[in-house]
Amino acid sequence: MSAVIPKGKKELLTNLKISCDALLDKKAEDIKLLYFGEKSSLTDCFVIATGNSNPHLKALRDNVEKTLKEKGIELFSKDRFQPSGWLVIDAIDFVVHLFSNEQRENYAIEQLWKDADEILLKDL
Numbered sequence: 709m710s711a712v713i714p715k716g717k718k719e720l721l722t723n724l725k726i727s728c729d730a731l732l733d734k735k736a737e738d739i740k741l742l743y744f745g746e747k748s749s750l751t752d753c754f755v756i757a758t759g760n761s762n763p764h765l766k767a768l769r770d771n772v773e774k775t776l777k778e779k780g781i782e783l784f785s786k787d788r789f790q791p792s793g794w795l796v797i798d799a800i801d802f803v804v805h806l807f808s809n810e811q812r813e814n815y816a817i818e819q820l821w822k823d824a825d826e827i828l829l830k831d832l
Contacts, residue, residue, distance in 0.1 A: 725832040730775035741827035753802040769795045
């Protein structure tokens, strides 16, 4: 089911599109967007994507961070690169999770948050 985003969240949708475009520019795989609405006080949305190697994950992370900074989107925190297969970029209103295939299967974050609504890329 595709999420219905409240009209007051237009900036969120714009920022999600910027992030997804940055991921697609570097060939991220299997991008999913989970929208929480009032279900979470931590953030509004997760962007989840897969990279095929540690260098690919680092390139994805670097491109998202660079693109968000260029657009004036504040990052709350960022990971130093450690070849763990999971990188996180916290942009406050949304969090980008970058996984290797193995870690994405291992952590199954989509299953942990299965009550979230999905935003389809084509709807951004």
